[in-house]
Amino acid sequence: MIDEKELRKLTRFQSDNPILSIYLNVDPTEHTSEEYLLSLRRILEEVEDEANPEDIAAVRRYFEHEYDWSGRGVIIFACVKADFWRVYPLNIPVASGATVARRPYLSPLAALMNAYGRYAVILVSRQDAQFFLFQLGELVEQQVVAGSQVRKLKKGRGSSGGPGRRGGAPISSRREEEMVTRNLREIAKEAARFSRRHKPQHMILAGAEPTVAQFRDLLPKSLRGKVIGSFGADPGTTKPELLERSLQIIRQAEETRKAEIVQAVFTAASKGREGVVGLDGTLSAAHEGRIRTLIIDRSYRAPGYRCDHCDYLTTQALDTCPFCGGKFIEIPDAAEAVVTKVIEEGGNVEVVDQNPQLAPAGVGALLRY
Template sequence: MLSERDLRELAALESPHASILSLYLDVDPRRQTKDHYRLNLRHLLERVEDQISRADREAVQRFVELEYDGSGRGLAIFSSRDLGLWRVFSLAVPTPNLVFVGRKPYVFPLARLWDAYGRFLVALVDKTHIRLLFYQMGELQETLELRGEPIKRHKQGGWGAEKLQRHEDEVAYRNLKEAAELTVNFCERHQPRYLLLGGADPTVVEFRELLPRPWSDRIAGTIPGDRMSDEVEIQEAALRILQQVERQREFALVDAAITAAAKGGN
């Protein structure tokens, strides 16, 4: 699995003489078959066949066609037999189809994926429980659950009912407060870039208000579902939101560049 250390090591690598092949391949089984992405691989390698060694080309083809287990949605491969370099990252998020040959690994696409999906936390909360799911590059790394004080429901009417309702509200608030404290401790340990919340709207709103900065500032959105949702559904919903966040960030950067250029031309 890709880590920040991997990114730093690749970014620091530079060869004064040998060429380094950087290849990104979309292998998302939701969108294509094995034959389709294998054909895309051949087209990519054909583009640079006069720039890479036969050993590098065959190593990449052998891995994708014979060794890759099909478990990811994207592949990033860095190869230079002259340097003894062979790094493969199977990613839980899709990548564009790209190929580049140079003296340094082309890590910009990986860096962008890390910015979008590197470390994020999903918090599914209700009035008695919270379920935390921590992801790195779209892969689930750790889960944590907290069961709070039970809330007893009563059918009594009149003044007694109001008193019981106040007690239930107090219990629910204490549970949410403990859930928020657990989330803060978890965030301080894992340092996620984004937080995603799930649960009933009123509960999520109250929980969000209990989160201090900077963690409340890192909330990227809410996902449909609750603490009982299937992990695959949670992952898919989270990735969809983060894709939207990344698109919005890119649009904002483009708008800022256009505005700056327009001001510079005046």
């Protein structure tokens, strides 16, 4: 399984040869492997002009003959010429696409690792709790925590109450609530220990709604800050169900995070300082090497021109390059070219799906000073 150390190693890798980066969604609940091979063929066709044919062939060979179609997503970085080949099958969904640059395209992988890398699901009830640690969609740790004492006061007794219940139901139910609170407090302490030991990036709470709310309030502040969502579940919820529900919550959290970045770009752009919106402004900023984070609508494509000497990108049909006097060549997708440029300069790329603010503009960026 890929970890932070491996990601850092990938960050340092670059080559004078083009590196082919492949993200392929292979979720078996959505399509068949034949259909995924077709979508692979489509995304490979899109990068045919820039990619080394040997790399394309190696990727095809891998999916046709080696891959066992387990998991939900596969990431490959290939550069046969530099003897570089990395495959990461993942148990989480990825968005399919191919990119060619002189560095591996790591932004989506880094985002996946931030979101799904290491998170805890706490399934809590009034009596006890189960802690689960998931790493990229795989269960790696599990712990059962029994609260020391919830005697079921009402169970097994006559409905009219007996000795010691002279005050009637209110007293016994109050006593039960006190014990539940004590239990939840113990569970919260244990959760803090679990968190110190395993260092999850996020936490998700599951259980009956009022219990979850009460438990959340009992968590230490530092832990409460890690909670990204909760869902209703009973103590018998299976692990695959917990995984599914938690993946949904993370996906929502990811969408929120991306929407916030888009918002930040538009705000910065409106102040005219550290942001740009639209292809022309983004291409100029890219040429100045000022892009910190590029945001791009997934379906956005735009033809353009590239200077064959200094790589300046523009949407305008100019005779000669204003920077170096070089000649322009027409390229089918200037947006993809700017993605490549930002990757090679070590910036971040956020591919955004169906954001109503970004969609009409297509592309934008947060800038360095």
